[in-house]
Amino acid sequence: MRMYKNITSKKMAIPFLLLLSFWLVLTPNITVESIIIGMIVSALVVLYSQNLLFEKQEIPIYKMANFINMIKFIGVLIVEVFKANIDVAKIVLNPSLPIQPHFIKVPMMLKNDFNKVIYGNSVTLTPGTLTVDITEDAFIIHALTNDAAEAMENSFIEQWIIKQEDEQ
Amino acid sequence: MMIAAFTATLIFLALLTFFSLYRAYSGPSAADRVVAINVLTTKIAMLIVLLSMITGQEIFVDVALIYAMMGFIATICVSKYIEKGKLF
Amino acid sequence: MLINGVAIIMLIGGAFFFLVGTIGLIRLPDAFTRMHATTKCDTLGAGMILVSLMINQGFHMISVKLFIILLFILVTNPTAAHIIAKAAYNSQHMPTDVDSSIKE
Incomplete structure (x- = not known):
């Protein structure tokens, strides 16, 4: 057995x-x-x-320190979600509809599946960006405006995820 | 007073549901229709929760939970079908 | 009284964000931009309505169930958007007026 x-x-x-x-x-x-x-x-x-x-090493929440870290991250994320919604409301309610939609490729090496999920979902919830596809070494992201595409570089999510990835 | 507020929100959401249904009817591509159906699912789950608060039937909250889960699974299935032409 | 006021403000906020999401769904030009509006606004709208109901119910078993629905929507809504976007991006039925070139 x-x-x-x-x-x-x-x-x-x-x-x-x-x-x-x-x-x-x-x-x-x-x-x-x-x-x-x-x-x-x-x-x-x-x-x-x-x-x-899941395998045990795939879930970093199991450790207490990671859990507290995660709670802090979620706190920052909720503020970002409010900002994202106000951004979208401004764009949608504007009569001239100021959008420049295009795809960008963000190079990102993440080994851990759980971190990939967190990064993809957080990018979708932050202002003006939407995760479209995940390839081996990059995330393909659809940006609603040029400003949103520029803000992707060195965002707080990216820094947090890279820190998490290094710790393991 | 809270019951009146819940009822007003429920009527408003029901109206919005019909407007979302317009996109599901006239969306040019299949992806538009899936987006509209996904939005409808979230709205209807909220409608069920509000209805359970108005009528005091607390068992409806479980119904809303299962409805949200079913909507998520339906979205995944239709997306897989659009992407590959088959489910598995 | 104060608690009811907070709950009603949250309800109005949730209804407003649902309205923005629906207007975006109808106004925006193609599938990907429509997804931008619906994902963000529906997640926050549903979250605000559920938090309002939780405040109204107080500390009760129903609140725990509502919190489970909130967590579920918070996790699945972006995931569903990602799946639909991936399907639309990879499928043959790509909308013709979308610029699919990737800028670095």
């Missing part, structure tokens, strides 16, 4: 706890039976989808 080899490892425990807490949130009233059924179902899901779940 190769399947049950590392049932107690940390890699299995964290998805299990996440699934169990999700079950407990969705359960209307918490009783002993519902908790037992939730544990059985979560364990089955974790065992069955073992090779779909």
Whole structure:
């Protein structure tokens, strides 16, 4: 039974706890039976989808220091999202529609899949840029205006991601 | 007072949903239609949440959660189909 | 009273950003620029409406569920936009009036 080899490892425990807490949130009233059924179902899901779940080194949030770092990043990101929305509102509500849409290529070497996800989604949420494609060594980004394309260079997301990548 | 505010927001969002539906109807390319459907999904999930607050039926919040998940999966499937001509 | 005021301001903000997203969806010229408007505005609009409902509900089980929906939308909306953009960029049905050349 190769399947049950590392049932107690940390890699299995964290998805299990996440699934169990999700079950407990969705359960209307918490009783002993519902908790037992939730544990059985979560364990089955974790065992069955073992090779779909992440490898341990792919998730940097597991360490506490990284988690705090992440919270700070999300705080800065929320401010950026507000700025992005006000930018879009200005452009869309302007009668002359001042846009210069074009594609740019941002060279970026990221090995970690999780960091790629964070970078791509953050670029999409910040002003005037949208991640289109990820190639081996670059991100292809669609910029709405020329200013947005210039602001991509040396942005705070890029600095943060490179710092994260170096630490590992 | 909050119920009135929720109702006003709900009616406003329902109107916006019809305007988004116009883009899904007349979008020149398939990508435009997928964008419009994705927007519709988010709006309708918000409509369900607001409706659950107005009527006091708290079970609708779960419905909204599942609706948002289904919309995401539908978007992925249609995009894969546009890109490759097949799903897998 | 103050809490209700904050909740109503958040509701109005969310409705406003949904309006901006819809106007952008109708006015902007091609699929990629439409995606710019809808992704950002829908994420923030939905977030503001959900935060307003959370403030209204107070500390309750419903708030936890609303927070889960908020996290879910925050993660999946940019991802969905990225998938649609990638499909439109790589497919044969590329809109003809889009300049697809890449500037360095």
